[in-house]
Amino acid sequence: MLNYSVGSDGIASIEWDMPGQAQNLLNDASMTAFAKAIRDALADPSVKGILITSAKNDFIAGGDLEVLMQGGEAQTLFDGTLRWHKLLRAMETGGKPVAAALNGSALGGGMELALACHYRVAADHPQARFGFPEVTLGLSPGAGGTQRVPRLMGIQASLPLLLAPVFGSGVLAPVVGSGVLEGQRIGASAALTVKLIHAVVPPGEERSAARNWLIASIHGGVKPQQPWDSRGYKIPGGGPMTPAGIQLFTGANAMLREKTYGNYPAPRHILSCIFEGLQTDIDTGLKIEARYFVNLVMSPEARNMIRVRHFGINEADTPVAINDSNVSRDVYTKRVFGAYLAEGMALLAEGVAPALIDKAGLIAGMPAGPLAPVVGSGVLALTNKPSIEPAGKIARQAQADPGVERIIERLILIQSLEAARCLAEKVLTRPQDADVSAILDWGYPPFRGGPIGWIHTLGIGKFIADSQRLAAQHGPRFAPPQFLHDMAAKEERFYPA
Amino acid sequence: MAEAYIYDAVRTPRGKGRQGGGLNQATPIHLAATVLRALRERNRLDTSLVDDVVLGCVEPVAEQGADIARVAALYADYAVTAPGVTVSRFCASGLEACNQAAAQIMAGQAELVVGGGVESMSRVPMFSSGGAWPTDPQVAHKTYFTPQGISADLIATKWGYARSDVDGYAIESQRRAKHAWDNAYFRHAIVPVLDINGLVMLAHDEHMRPQTTLDDLAALKPAFQEQGEKYGFDSVILQRYPEVERIEHVHHAGNSSGIVDGAAAVLFGSAAMGKKLGLKPRARIRSFASIGSEPAIMLTGPSYAAEKALQRAGMSVKDIDLFELNEAFAAVVLRFMQVLEISHERINVNGGAIAMGHPLGATGAMILGTLLDELERRDLATGLVTLCVGAGMGTATVIERL
Numbered sequence: 001m002l003n004y005s006v007g008s009d010g011i012a013s014i015e016w017d018m019p020g021q022a023q024n025l026l027n028d029a030s031m032t033a034f035a036k037a038i039r040d041a042l043a044d045p046s047v048k049g050i051l052i053t054s055a056k057n058d059f060i061a062g063g064d065l066e067v068l069m070q071g072g073e074a075q076t077l078f079d080g081t082l083r084w085h086k087l088l089r090a091m092e093t094g095g096k097p098v099a100a101a102l103n104g105s106a107l108g109g110g111m112e113l114a115l116a117c118h119y120r121v122a123a124d125h126p127q128a129r130f131g132f133p134e135v136t137l138g139l140s141p142g143a144g145g146t147q148r149v150p151r152l153m154g155i156q157a158s159l160p161l162l163l164a165p166v167f168g169s170g171v172l173a174p175v176v177g178s179g180v181l182e183g184q185r186i187g188a189s190a191a192l193t194v195k196l197i198h199a200v201v202p203p204g205e206e207r208s209a210a211r212n213w214l215i216a217s218i219h220g221g222v223k224p225q226q227p228w229d230s231r232g233y234k235i236p237g238g239g240p241m242t243p244a245g246i247q248l249f250t251g252a253n254a255m256l257r258e259k260t261y262g263n264y265p266a267p268r269h270i271l272s273c274i275f276e277g278l279q280t281d282i283d284t285g286l287k288i289e290a291r292y293f294v295n296l297v298m299s300p301e302a303r304n305m306i307r308v309r310h311f312g313i314n315e316a317d318t319p320v321a322i323n324d325s326n327v328s329r330d331v332y333t334k335r336v337f338g339a340y341l342a343e344g345m346a347l348l349a350e351g352v353a354p355a356l357i358d359k360a361g362l363i364a365g366m367p368a369g370p371l372a373p374v375v376g377s378g379v380l381a382l383t384n385k386p387s388i389e390p391a392g393k394i395a396r397q398a399q400a401d402p403g404v405e406r407i408i409e410r411l412i413l414i415q416s417l418e419a420a421r422c423l424a425e426k427v428l429t430r431p432q433d434a435d436v437s438a439i440l441d442w443g444y445p446p447f448r449g450g451p452i453g454w455i456h457t458l459g460i461g462k463f464i465a466d467s468q469r470l471a472a473q474h475g476p477r478f479a480p481p482q483f484l485h486d487m488a489a490k491e492e493r494f495y496p497a
Numbered sequence: 498m499a500e501a502y503i504y505d506a507v508r509t510p511r512g513k514g515r516q517g518g519g520l521n522q523a524t525p526i527h528l529a530a531t532v533l534r535a536l537r538e539r540n541r542l543d544t545s546l547v548d549d550v551v552l553g554c555v556e557p558v559a560e561q562g563a564d565i566a567r568v569a570a571l572y573a574d575y576a577v578t579a580p581g582v583t584v585s586r587f588c589a590s591g592l593e594a595c596n597q598a599a600a601q602i603m604a605g606q607a608e609l610v611v612g613g614g615v616e617s618m619s620r621v622p623m624f625s626s627g628g629a630w631p632t633d634p635q636v637a638h639k640t641y642f643t644p645q646g647i648s649a650d651l652i653a654t655k656w657g658y659a660r661s662d663v664d665g666y667a668i669e670s671q672r673r674a675k676h677a678w679d680n681a682y683f684r685h686a687i688v689p690v691l692d693i694n695g696l697v698m699l700a701h702d703e704h705m706r707p708q709t710t711l712d713d714l715a716a717l718k719p720a721f722q723e724q725g726e727k728y729g730f731d732s733v734i735l736q737r738y739p740e741v742e743r744i745e746h747v748h749h750a751g752n753s754s755g756i757v758d759g760a761a762a763v764l765f766g767s768a769a770m771g772k773k774l775g776l777k778p779r780a781r782i783r784s785f786a787s788i789g790s791e792p793a794i795m796l797t798g799p800s801y802a803a804e805k806a807l808q809r810a811g812m813s814v815k816d817i818d819l820f821e822l823n824e825a826f827a828a829v830v831l832r833f834m835q836v837l838e839i840s841h842e843r844i845n846v847n848g849g850a851i852a853m854g855h856p857l858g859a860t861g862a863m864i865l866g867t868l869l870d871e872l873e874r875r876d877l878a879t880g881l882v883t884l885c886v887g888a889g890m891g892t893a894t895v896i897e898r899l
């Protein structure tokens with residue numbers, strides 16, 4: 001798991017090397033081993049400094065999705081999170097210099113571990129990436145990232161790094177200014193520019209660079225200290241309640257809702273961790289972070305997004321796991337996405353304002369309203385699009401308005417029903433293929449976990465009841481297929497969690 | 498229940514709320530003390546009889562912080578026994594302060610109370626006190642926080658007030674304010690702000706632009722479009738109001754309330770206290786009310802507040818001779834007139850904040866005084882004053898001359 005050795009120079013080396021895996025990941029076993037190594041090194045009087053390295057191509061790739069999918073009780077998750085915080089705090093306040101040699105990528109929990117070191121030096125690999133992809137899984141950084149990053153570089157600079165993954169690049173530019181950060185994970189030189197790391201060296205020299213820093217630090221005789229633990233520490237650029245901070249959060253909150261329609265709690269909670277946490281000391285801030293982290297781990301949004309990711313949407317957003325042929329995927333898309341479009345037409349026929357219908361689609365999390373022209377390719381371009389006259393000042397006319405929540409319910413449930421029928425008719429064979437295809441092929445909102453994932457999220461029983469209510473009002477297209485009744489009767493589920 | 502009477506009402510002129518404005522030289526304490534002193538001197542008050550000084554202030558920080566009402570009373574040489582309390586109901590703070598002053602008397606727990614308000618927007622700018630509403634991510638999310646200018650634009654869009662409608666209203670506000678000044682309708686209320694030597698700093702409302710034409714206004718750029726489009730606030734409020742297709746940004750510097758400095762004070766007392774002091778009551782408080790309304794559209798509260806206050810008084814809209822509704826934004830007044838079917842002849846007859854400015858914490862008390870002066874000038878009996886309020890509220894007060 002970890003290779004631990006103490007050299008004659010008094011430097012304890014902790015080398016991450018998880019057996020049987022290409023990547024180092026944070027899970028119970030590796031975290032327990034690391035905690036023991038750190039405690040040993042801090043307690044051993046012959047150890048003067050600590051070097052953290054990796055035997056893999058990358059440093060640490062982040063948390064183990066299997067673990068995160070297990071969820072758990074809030075108290076247990078909270079206690080566990082605080083234990084890790086305590087360890088990292090012991091490491092950074094233990095009086096011995098700690099350096100991380102980042103031989104490759106350090107992401108998520110791996111980057112957070114490095115941030116609790118006094119010195120971070122990275123190898124200049126073009127493929128190495130640094131950053132916080134947690135938000136793409138519906139999570140927040142849970143090991144201090146929301147507290148240490150803004151304390152290191154200032155709140156403004158930290159936002160794109162912690163939030164950009166959910167928006168793509170450049171989205172927060174009006175608030176934070178366009179900077180070096182392009183996209184979710186940054187390379188070594190950008191990481192250096194934003195002060196996420198201290199130095200970049202040619203590949204292969206990172207260990208010796210870290211070692212040299214440790215030796216200098218040991219001989220300098222100054223107690224190593226994180227900026228936020230030093231006397232008179234001030235947040236670069238000021239805290240949340242300065243005029244600049246007030247403006248920043250006011251704008252970021254609005255932009256977040258503009259981009260996410262309020263559907264994604266993770267970026268909101270990340271903002272809250274910064275907003276609330278940076279008005280306190282680091283230890284209190286870490287507790288605040290842990291509370292939001294636990295809330296997200298237990299959220300249906302995170303569970304759905306992690307599940308879908310687990311099924312094989314990889315980082316490049318290309319499907320790797322769909323079994324069925326492209327033909328059946330096309331048929332599936334036409335039917336389910338077509339049902340969404342048709343429901344938009346049905347609402348229009350009922351006299352609901354087109355603007356409201358399209359807005360409801362967007363608020364539901366869809367990439368476009370059901371009446372909006374689809375700029376798509378392949379399957380989507382084949383779909384018959386109704387042509388709609390510009391709506392004009394529709395708000396002034398008396399129109400049917402069932403309420404946006406009801407419209408959203410119809411637009412979402414109709415997709416789940418059609419997806420379920422496709423499974424029943426074996427258009428696609430596995431629920432996960434139905435969910436992954438929906439997200440990749442027509443931009444179905446990941447927080448719902450796909451059309452089948454959404455049935456799972458609601459619970460099959462509630463889904464049947466809701467569908468039957470809609471069927472009574474709007475006709476048999478909302479009647480749930482028999483196999484759902486059967487599954488409900490047998491208390492079966494589509495997914496374990 | 499005891500009756501609360503208004504014995505006097507004074508205000509400072511309103512100075513441009515920016516550097517170089519006529520009252521930018523005056524501290525907020527100085528503004529508040531100016532009106533408190535005026536009340537004392539005009540009424541030869543024994544201030545040891547004052548049970549409380551209630552002042553509205555929307556940004557109670559920095560120079561305006563730490564209970565400016567108490568400190569202003571001390572600075573104005575009120576008896577040390579006269580306490581002070583600062584209240585905020587955002588833009589209705591000045592009226593809220595008056596209602597709370599009256600309420601103490603109506604409840605039989607006080608005999609003589611000053612209500613009023615102060616705001617130096619040039620020295621303590623809007624939003625200085627921060628607050629969780631726009632900034633706390635959870636709060637902003639839950640309430641669809643949107644800045645008030647965009648809420649006003651939503652009102653115009655939702656109920657179809659075109660740019661020409663709101664601009665037309667603004668021109669009339671300017672015309673009426675000029676007419677009122679030219680004919681000295683405000684002379685009874687205005688207390689010039691003097692410096693330490695007794696020299697005049699400001700004696701008239703300096704925000705007014707009576708020469709403004711519709712063409713002038715048509716040339717002005719919408720003030721809240723950039724905020725709405727660039728920072729995402731249009732999207733936020735449209736998510737709350739999905740039936741509206743897009744926001745028409747019709748408000749600008751010429752049809753929104755001006756940013757100004759000023760203070761106002763109103764003397765409330767019981768009947769017995771009036772007799773004891775030899776003062777003649779000018780009006781009594783018939784009723785007052787505050788309401789909460791949907792916070793994102795924010796500024797639709799006045800009609801609900803007016804209806805509630807009228808109901809408490811056992812009155813209806815047609816029983817009211819004159820209305821004052823703070824001209825926060827032109828669309829707010831147009832909406833109020835539309836909902837309650839009030840003709841422009843009966844409301845804001847001497848102009849309002851579009852012409853003269855809206856010194857946030859003071860305005861409610863100012864327009865209460867303006868209403869009473871005008872009822873007297875026209876020899877009418879009943880008036881209703883109301884303001885729209887941040888975070889979706891409204892406050893209203895019904896008065897009746899004796």
Ligand SMILES: CC(C)(COP(=O)(O)OP(=O)(O)OC[C@H]1O[C@@H](n2cnc3c(N)ncnc32)[C@H](O)[C@@H]1OP(=O)(O)O)[C@@H](O)C(=O)NCCC(=O)NCCS
Binds near residue numbers: 753
């Ligand atoms: C609308 C608002 C943003 C405008 O602020 P501002 O830009 O500082 O206003 P200014 O006084 O500088 O006026 C802007 C321009 O309009 C012009 N202008 C304003 N009123 C005008 C009029 N009646 N006729 C012609 N021009 C006018 C000014 O000359 C100025 O032009 P310039 O830029 O060429 O000098 C501001 O007044 C506001 O926010 N008002 C609402 C206050 C508020 O929210 N109160 C509390 C809530 S109700």
